[in-house]
Amino acid sequence: MRANRHPVVMLSCDSENGSNKENFTHPKPFSFEDRELSLIKRRNERMVQAELNAKLLANSFKAQPMRVGSPDRLPPRVVHSPVHPISFHSFTEERIALHRSKRETSTSSEESIITKARTKPPSVIYQTPFIPTFPERSPIVAVSPKLATVERAMSRSKYDDEAKKRRDILQQQLELIRLKRMEDEANEVRQIRKESVHKPEPIRRYKTIKSPTRKPPTVPKSPMLSTLRNRQQ
Numbered sequence: 001m002r003a004n005r006h007p008v009v010m011l012s013c014d015s016e017n018g019s020n021k022e023n024f025t026h027p028k029p030f031s032f033e034d035r036e037l038s039l040i041k042r043r044n045e046r047m048v049q050a051e052l053n054a055k056l057l058a059n060s061f062k063a064q065p066m067r068v069g070s071p072d073r074l075p076p077r078v079v080h081s082p083v084h085p086i087s088f089h090s091f092t093e094e095r096i097a098l099h100r101s102k103r104e105t106s107t108s109s110e111e112s113i114i115t116k117a118r119t120k121p122p123s124v125i126y127q128t129p130f131i132p133t134f135p136e137r138s139p140i141v142a143v144s145p146k147l148a149t150v151e152r153a154m155s156r157s158k159y160d161d162e163a164k165k166r167r168d169i170l171q172q173q174l175e176l177i178r179l180k181r182m183e184d185e186a187n188e189v190r191q192i193r194k195e196s197v198h199k200p201e202p203i204r205r206y207k208t209i210k211s212p213t214r215k216p217p218t219v220p221k222s223p224m225l226s227t228l229r230n231r232q233q
Helices: 032-059 092-116 148-196 226-232
Strands: none
Touching: none
């Protein structure tokens, strides 16, 4: 018998309000003509609204009221007096007279100072002359100066000797390297010549391999000659 299946329970997803609404899109009618008409209508509404806003803005302008009475007076104009020329005086005569008076006062003050000064008589010219005493010194001994040229010459000669030794050692090393290179080249040439000579390969000799046979080994049996048979009889 066929087994009984369990009954299938259908669960419904209800919304919060408990209403079962179908979840699908409802199509709405659409036409290009209606769209164009709606666009023109909205444009006209915007134009009308702009005109209303302009009128409101023009009517909202309020000018300041006129002042009652005479207006403010301008500040008084400053009138400068004309320039009058004044004669120029260099005062040269006054300056010269002032300079002369200052000079006369300075010379009179210097003369008064000279007259008031008390100088001592020159007693040195009447005394015996001063004879200096020289210290006792040993006679000067001539010593030949020690010049640095000799030391420089010695150090230079020593440096030249060492440089010559280094050059000789380097020359010997270069000569040894040259001889070694020549010897290697000669050995390489001999090896190439030796390898270039053709030599025949020797004949190869192989050991013979004994192949086994299925036949039995031969038993040696000497023949029976008639002469021997007659002799035995």
